Amino acid sequence: MLRMTTLRCGLWLLAVASLPVAPAAAAPASAAHAARVHVIMIDKMQYGPMPTGVRAGDIIEWTNHDILEHSVTARDGSVDLDLKAGASGRFTVTAGSHTYFCKFHPTMTATLLVR
Numbered sequence: 001m002l003r004m005t006t007l008r009c010g011l012w013l014l015a016v017a018s019l020p021v022a023p024a025a026a027a028p029a030s031a032a033h034a035a036r037v038h039v040i041m042i043d044k045m046q047y048g049p050m051p052t053g054v055r056a057g058d059i060i061e062w063t064n065h066d067i068l069e070h071s072v073t074a075r076d077g078s079v080d081l082d083l084k085a086g087a088s089g090r091f092t093v094t095a096g097s098h099t100y101f102c103k104f105h106p107t108m109t110a111t112l113l114v115r
């Protein structure tokens with residue numbers, strides 16, 4: 001009798017051990033891409049190189065290394081960031097091609113591509 005009980009317990013353990021492990025819940029699509037911060041330097045009256053691989057929801061941080069005030073102003077009016085000398089500012093971007101210019105020095109322009 002004892003032998004039969006041991007055998008049953010052994011079979012039960014084997015059955016439990018072979019149960020498939022439930023897969024982890026799939027992450028929601030919005031969480032699949034963690035927002036990244038891209039830093040753009042403003043120096044010598046120019047916007048630094050535009051970062052590549054920018055995706056919607058990422059953060060762009062602009063740092064003004066000049067001794068003059070600059071702005072990062074979107075042509076579509078969605079952004080208008082005034083940056084005094086040495087100041088930094090940031091905003092979150094949406095998908096598309098975004099063109100920025102400086103209100104104080106309109107020859108300063110940049111186009112940022114966001115996927």
Ligand SMILES: [Cu+2]
Pocket residue numbers: 069070071102103104105108
């Ligand atoms: Cu400027």
